[in-house]
Amino acid sequence: MSFIKTFSYGIIGFIVIIAIWQAIFFLGIFPAILIPAPISVLQILFEMFYTGSIYPNLFATLYRTIGGFLVALVIGVPLGLLLGQYKLAYKLLQPMVEFFRAVPATALFPLFILFLGLNDLSIFGAVVFGTVFIIILNSMYGVHNANKARMLLARSMQATQFQIFSKVTFYDALPYIFVGVRQALSLSLIIVIVTEMFFGSATGLGYLIYHFQLLYQTSTMYAVIILVGIIGYLINLVFVHLERRVVHWSGK
Amino acid sequence: MQKKRQILDRVSFSAKKGSFVVVFGPNGSGKTTLFNILAGLSESDSGSVQIDGKTHRQAKTSFLFQNFADTLFPWKNCLDNIAFPLELKGIDKKKRRESAMELMGRLGISIPFNNYPYQCSGGQKQLTALARSLVRNPDLLLMDEPFSALDYDTREMMENKVLEVWSKLKVTTLLISHDVDEAILLADKILVVSKPPTYVVDEIEVNLPRPRSSDVVGTEKYYDIRNRVISSFLKGVGK
Numbered sequence: 001m002s003f004i005k006t007f008s009y010g011i012i013g014f015i016v017i018i019a020i021w022q023a024i025f026f027l028g029i030f031p032a033i034l035i036p037a038p039i040s041v042l043q044i045l046f047e048m049f050y051t052g053s054i055y056p057n058l059f060a061t062l063y064r065t066i067g068g069f070l071v072a073l074v075i076g077v078p079l080g081l082l083l084g085q086y087k088l089a090y091k092l093l094q095p096m097v098e099f100f101r102a103v104p105a106t107a108l109f110p111l112f113i114l115f116l117g118l119n120d121l122s123i124f125g126a127v128v129f130g131t132v133f134i135i136i137l138n139s140m141y142g143v144h145n146a147n148k149a150r151m152l153l154a155r156s157m158q159a160t161q162f163q164i165f166s167k168v169t170f171y172d173a174l175p176y177i178f179v180g181v182r183q184a185l186s187l188s189l190i191i192v193i194v195t196e197m198f199f200g201s202a203t204g205l206g207y208l209i210y211h212f213q214l215l216y217q218t219s220t221m222y223a224v225i226i227l228v229g230i231i232g233y234l235i236n237l238v239f240v241h242l243e244r245r246v247v248h249w250s251g252k
Numbered sequence: 253m254q255k256k257r258q259i260l261d262r263v264s265f266s267a268k269k270g271s272f273v274v275v276f277g278p279n280g281s282g283k284t285t286l287f288n289i290l291a292g293l294s295e296s297d298s299g300s301v302q303i304d305g306k307t308h309r310q311a312k313t314s315f316l317f318q319n320f321a322d323t324l325f326p327w328k329n330c331l332d333n334i335a336f337p338l339e340l341k342g343i344d345k346k347k348r349r350e351s352a353m354e355l356m357g358r359l360g361i362s363i364p365f366n367n368y369p370y371q372c373s374g375g376q377k378q379l380t381a382l383a384r385s386l387v388r389n390p391d392l393l394l395m396d397e398p399f400s401a402l403d404y405d406t407r408e409m410m411e412n413k414v415l416e417v418w419s420k421l422k423v424t425t426l427l428i429s430h431d432v433d434e435a436i437l438l439a440d441k442i443l444v445v446s447k448p449p450t451y452v453v454d455e456i457e458v459n460l461p462r463p464r465s466s467d468v469v470g471t472e473k474y475y476d477i478r479n480r481v482i483s484s485f486l487k488g489v490g491k
Binding site for chain 1: 291314322340
């Protein structure tokens with residue numbers, strides 16, 4: 001019931017935005033080329049799916065987003081746990097992690113193109129670089145903030161170091177890991193869209209946005225922008241659901 | 253460099269197998285340090301510990317900390333929390349759950365075992381933690397001020413439950429308390445310890461009949477024991 005209620009309120013928000021958009025269009029505050037009619041944008045969005053023309057670009061973007069994210073996940077979580085668990089590793093690597101986290105992934109994209117070529121590998125590289133440090137840091141903080149009393153309890157039961165880590169510390173760190181992973185997933189989509197727009201990709205939703213802007217087909221451009229928003233929203237929704245199931249104790 | 257400070261000074265005592273011993277002393281007197289050594293969490297500079305003929309490393313010791321309900325694992329339901337010590341021993345899930353269920357039945361502990369700790373009341377969490385400390389049949393049960401953070405009702409319930417469980421299992425129990433009435437209610441023997449460097453000021457036998465309830469308060473024997481505990485305590489803090 002509460003889900004339906006929340007969902008209804010959310011829908012009302014969208015209806016209000018579309019109404020304002022329609023009013024701006026109707027009053028002619030901006031030229032129609034800048035703010036087209038919402039109905040024509042929604043119609044194009046619908047047609048893209050109906051004719052299937054959007055699918056190759058949609059899948060290209062999803063493939064790059066999820067692929068890059070998964071690589072970052074596989075590298076980031078173990079490395080973050082390692083940094084959290086071992087003081088020496090933390091002392092050696094923490095300043096470097098903080099430094100690279102501050103470098104925008106897109107700034108290094110030309111470098112990725114030089115090394116990896118103008119292809120999906122470069123986009124993967126940018127996604128991994130842009131997200132892995134967030135995952136590392138959050139996993140590390142998770143270990144640092146693990147409940148000391150629970151670890152001590154396991155130690156008093158003659159648990160081995162590995163058992164304490166795998167059966168206590170890891171689970172205590174899991175809510176933090178999820179925070180990092182969620183941020184990384186949202187950022188992955190952003191990085192993919194930006195790199196598709198400006199670095200000569202010939203597929204993907206980012207490429208379409210830029211392409212239709214150059215052609216002044218703004219209705220189509222808006223339709224793709226809305227689609228990107230929907231994807232981001234759905235990815236987040238799925239992830240929140242997963243988070244609630246896996247780390248159900250978090251915040252309770 | 254941190255200056256080394258002597259905490260314990262020739263602390264020596266024995267507890268009969270299956271007895272209930274309460275350690276009573278001032279704050280900061282090294283009682284927790286003593287328990288940490290007994291549980292193998294800290295090393296003493298010298299001396300030795302023998303538990304039922306075994307070293308403290310060989311013996312099975314269970315430790316209930318202050319606020320011990322907070323040491324439950326929120327990602328495990330109550331049953332799996334209770335079975336956790338068996339999980340560490342590599343016993344398979346079905347068997348360890350059976351053992352946990354059997355223990356709860358034997359101890360008359362009734363909790364919603366499929367619930368997670370965050371779905372339980374304070375008392376249910378306490379009982380879960382208590383059952384967890386007993387599931388591997390420990391040689392020694394250590395309790396460090398287990399009831400200090402509880403409200404009156406829960407405290408009384410837990411004191412009675414601990415006594416009931418102890419009388420069923422007869423596990424040798426050492427409990428730290430700052431409450432002289434609680435000490436007399438629970439103990440076979442009260443160890444009064446001094447401020448650091450800590451030594452045992454007095455070992456007082458509590459030969460009141462069992463089962464005990466708050467009715468023991470007010471009897472002559474009770475006051476004799478109480479006065480002796482308090483005078484030993486004052487001696488231990490140098491008054």
